[in-house]
Amino acid sequence: MKKMYILLLLIYLSAEAYPQISLRGGMGINFMSTPSLKDYLSSLTGIQQSAFNTAINFFGEADFRAANNYDLGFEFAYLYNSFNFSPNGGRYQLSYGVLMPTITSYYVIEGQGYNFKFGGGLGLRFASITETKEFSSSSNNYNSIGFGILLRALGNTALSSNVYANITGDIRYDLNGTPKNNGNPIQNTVLNNSVNLNSLSLGLSLGITYIF
Numbered sequence: 001m002k003k004m005y006i007l008l009l010l011i012y013l014s015a016e017a018y019p020q021i022s023l024r025g026g027m028g029i030n031f032m033s034t035p036s037l038k039d040y041l042s043s044l045t046g047i048q049q050s051a052f053n054t055a056i057n058f059f060g061e062a063d064f065r066a067a068n069n070y071d072l073g074f075e076f077a078y079l080y081n082s083f084n085f086s087p088n089g090g091r092y093q094l095s096y097g098v099l100m101p102t103i104t105s106y107y108v109i110e111g112q113g114y115n116f117k118f119g120g121g122l123g124l125r126f127a128s129i130t131e132t133k134e135f136s137s138s139s140n141n142y143n144s145i146g147f148g149i150l151l152r153a154l155g156n157t158a159l160s161s162n163v164y165a166n167i168t169g170d171i172r173y174d175l176n177g178t179p180k181n182n183g184n185p186i187q188n189t190v191l192n193n194s195v196n197l198n199s200l201s202l203g204l205s206l207g208i209t210y211i212f
Helices: 002-017 035-045
Strands: 021-033 053-067 070-085 092-111 114-133 140-158 163-175 199-211
Touching: 021 070, 021 163, 035 070, 035 092, 053 092, 053 199, 070 114, 092 140, 092 163, 114 163
Parallel strands: none
Antiparallel strands: 021 053, 021 199, 053 070, 070 092, 092 114, 114 140, 140 163, 163 199
């Protein structure tokens, strides 16, 4: 607890010395590689699934100037994807979401009416899967906790004195773990293993940044 107080004090002193704060939010698309999930869906449908699929993400982030040309921040993002099939005349649906709180740090290059940030971060990952099979009206829910790392480049272009348009490119590697329901994971009976949501993704997003 003492170490936490010291950390909060250092953050507060840094914010006092370099008071610039920025808030940004928006949405984007991620090109996902989830090998374990791909193999599972391929075994269910009998059709080889693509190595990459697309998912949507929403995000909000707050940054503060911790030192000259150096920002620290915290991002909260949510990623969502779903799949729908009709095997043998039935219905199958699988959707998953990942909550991605991430501590971020950036090197900042600034000019008149623009800035660029280069950096990344790491944080916990809270993943969930909802699966509905055939004609069943009930669904099974699976959850897991993991962690992930992020590499990022972003640019802000001024729309007014405080409001900026934002474009961001991400590379994420997330070890989301093996979601379970009462201790039981989804089983790939063809490969005889458990399904996980570990992923590598490339993301592109647009948003608005407000700088105080």
